[in-house]
Amino acid sequence: MTFFPDGKTFVQIGSFSIAWYAVCIIAGALIAYKIGQYNFKKMGFDKEILSDYFYGLMITGIIGARIWYVIFMWNELYANDPLEIIMFRHGGLAIQGGILAGLIFSWWYFKRHKIEFLIAGDAIMPGVLIAQALGRWGNFFNQEAFGSAVSLDFLKSLHLPEFIINGMYINGQYYHPTFLYESIANIIGFFVIYFLIRKIQTKQGEQFFSYFIWYGFFRFFIEGLRTDSLYFMGLKTAQLVSIVFVLVGLAGYVYCKRNGKPAIKA
Numbered sequence: 563m564t565f566f567p568d569g570k571t572f573v574q575i576g577s578f579s580i581a582w583y584a585v586c587i588i589a590g591a592l593i594a595y596k597i598g599q600y601n602f603k604k605m606g607f608d609k610e611i612l613s614d615y616f617y618g619l620m621i622t623g624i625i626g627a628r629i630w631y632v633i634f635m636w637n638e639l640y641a642n643d644p645l646e647i648i649m650f651r652h653g654g655l656a657i658q659g660g661i662l663a664g665l666i667f668s669w670w671y672f673k674r675h676k677i678e679f680l681i682a683g684d685a686i687m688p689g690v691l692i693a694q695a696l697g698r699w700g701n702f703f704n705q706e707a708f709g710s711a712v713s714l715d716f717l718k719s720l721h722l723p724e725f726i727i728n729g730m731y732i733n734g735q736y737y738h739p740t741f742l743y744e745s746i747a748n749i750i751g752f753f754v755i756y757f758l759i760r761k762i763q764t765k766q767g768e769q770f771f772s773y774f775i776w777y778g779f780f781r782f783f784i785e786g787l788r789t790d791s792l793y794f795m796g797l798k799t800a801q802l803v804s805i806v807f808v809l810v811g812l813a814g815y816v817y818c819k820r821n822g823k824p825a826i827k828a
Contacts, residue, residue, distance in 0.1 A: 570583070594690055600828070627656050684826075687755075708738060760827075774811030775808055
């Protein structure tokens, strides 16, 4: 057993290895799960209602994120090597697909358990930001999801730890650590929604829709710095989806404020 045999691998056991990418995604998902459990318990629900949900969401979300990525990168990466589709450890997940698949699964799951979707959304979505923040560190270890080229002096001006600066040196050039920008934005978003909006919330769905406003807004601008974006008709898909997220979030938030049911406080 060898820990950290290279920059992308957490542990190597013979021919079997566990990548940092997987560790970051699983760790983030577990933290989000625990936050959701805590909120469900505070709302008066059985916290174990999330046990089966967690595993189903993980599988559905990863498959959705992979399908989205494969669709938009088919010609570049998969048309000539379809077996690469199942090589998850090589990276290649698009969070937009994961969110869409996760929302569909969540709607089905909570309807089946007779729990209102927006109540569940308020309990779960703030923690999703923590999961996404940790997931971005998986991109760092894989040396992907970075931005345009920058100078070493620029990175030093950000007062970054040396290991991040070194990790941003890829193929002879330094790049914007966009993974870090998004990770920080997501962590701040969690604190804003969970410790501010949750405290002043009056109607169901306010935390749920605040997630889409926050994430969509910051992802739009961070995506503008990235060089590995997926495209649709010449436009960055992540920016298009971010616009949709913000519009849906704003419309949903206003609707909840005006016509929503009273919130169940966690």
